[in-house]
Amino acid sequence: GVGLVTATPEQNDVEYLSPVDIGGQTLNLDFDSGSSDLWVFSSQLSTAATTGHTVYDPNKSQSFALIQGATFSISYGDGSGAAGNVGTDTVNLGGATVTKQAVELATAVSQSFVEDTNNNGLLGLAFSKLNTVKPAQQKTFFDNVMPSLAEPVFTADLKKAAVGSYEFGRVDAAKFTGAMTFVPVNTTQGFWQFTSEKFAVGTGAVQTSVAGSQAIADTGTTLILAEPAVARAYYAQVPNAVNDAQAGGFVFPCNSNLPDLMLDIGGTMAKVSGSDINFAQVDAQNCFGGMQATPANLQIYGDIFFKSNFVAFNGGNSSLGFAPH
Ligand SMILES: NCc1ccc(-c2ccco2)nc1
Numbered sequence: 001g002v003g004l005v006t007a008t009p010e011q012n013d014v015e016y017l018s019p020v021d022i023g024g025q026t027l028n029l030d031f032d033s034g035s036s037d038l039w040v041f042s043s044q045l046s047t048a049a050t051t052g053h054t055v056y057d058p059n060k061s062q063s064f065a066l067i068q069g070a071t072f073s074i075s076y077g078d079g080s081g082a083a084g085n086v087g088t089d090t091v092n093l094g095g096a097t098v099t100k101q102a103v104e105l106a107t108a109v110s111q112s113f114v115e116d117t118n119n120n121g122l123l124g125l126a127f128s129k130l131n132t133v134k135p136a137q138q139k140t141f142f143d144n145v146m147p148s149l150a151e152p153v154f155t156a157d158l159k160k161a162a163v164g165s166y167e168f169g170r171v172d173a174a175k176f177t178g179a180m181t182f183v184p185v186n187t188t189q190g191f192w193q194f195t196s197e198k199f200a201v202g203t204g205a206v207q208t209s210v211a212g213s214q215a216i217a218d219t220g221t222t223l224i225l226a227e228p229a230v231a232r233a234y235y236a237q238v239p240n241a242v243n244d245a246q247a248g249g250f251v252f253p254c255n256s257n258l259p260d261l262m263l264d265i266g267g268t269m270a271k272v273s274g275s276d277i278n279f280a281q282v283d284a285q286n287c288f289g290g291m292q293a294t295p296a297n298l299q300i301y302g303d304i305f306f307k308s309n310f311v312a313f314n315g316g317n318s319s320l321g322f323a324p325h
């Protein structure tokens with residue numbers, strides 16, 4: 001259908017990359033529902049920064065137009081970031097097209113982006129109020145394309161070590177099982193944010209971590225970053241799990257039989273498969289948990305959550321739908 005693109009995982013499902021056509025040039029971008037800038041590796045970057053990357057060259061696009069004096073500068077929770085100037089061009093993903101989409105051209109990127117040669121930029125899908133372009137803030141691709149879509153939605157169908165998809169304009173019932181639950185989203189901070197205060201470990205009792213605790217649905221974050229109470233209670237049920245400062249969080253024997261994790265999304269429990277919480281090997285015996293404690297007071301439900309849950313982002317009524325897949 002119109003607006004359907006693949007989402008291909010990198011090694012260890014660290015991030016997912018999707019092909020986007022910008023002024024006739026195709027770049028693989030990381031669709032990020034936790035931010036609101038569409039920025040790309042550009043021909044203005046140093047050779048050192050672009051080696052191994054596909055770059056967007058505005059001079060090779062007939063439909064590019066510079067926005068005089070506009071700049072962007074963004075930094076992410078993992079300490080990475082990018083900055084540069086801004087223009088508009090035709091952006092087409094899987095047939096869903098915006099003719100004058102703000103495209104932010106990096107003139108500087110952090111080392112972690114330089115080293116991630118599969119990643120040629122980010123396509124932000126949070127709310128436009130988080131966009132960093134100055135002096136005039138710009139709209140996200142989703143905000144711009146929404147009026148032309150059959151339904152004002154996009155969906156994320158991310159899989160463990162397999163190619164999934166993002167789709168704009170419809171919720172494909174063939175992509176999930178059972179009923180889809182929709183919950184209202186609090187857009188105040190510009191995220192796809194909802195209340196998530198309850199959890200359960202395996203078939204254990206549902207308990208409250210922190211009354212009123214909030215979470216965001218973030219396809220641009222690899223792991224689930226949950227309340228410390230959730231992480232402590234979960235790993236207490238995993239023999240020989242330890243919180244290892246050197247590894248950067250909870251680790252456990254790779255052959256552990258991990259319990260499922262239940263998290264509430266606006267009051268309805270969603271399941272995260274225990275097998276998805278075995279994220280990556282860190283040494284001969286131990287593996288790193290796909291759910292870790294967040295240092296902040298906002299939980300981040302990243303790709304590990306999406307591997308068990310098909311998610312629909314409804315920009316028409318600011319709601320989030322989720323269902324097992
Ligand atoms: N949560 C936004 C985000 C996404 C990707 C990245 C990243 C860093 C290096 C490669 O990718 N950083 C932050």
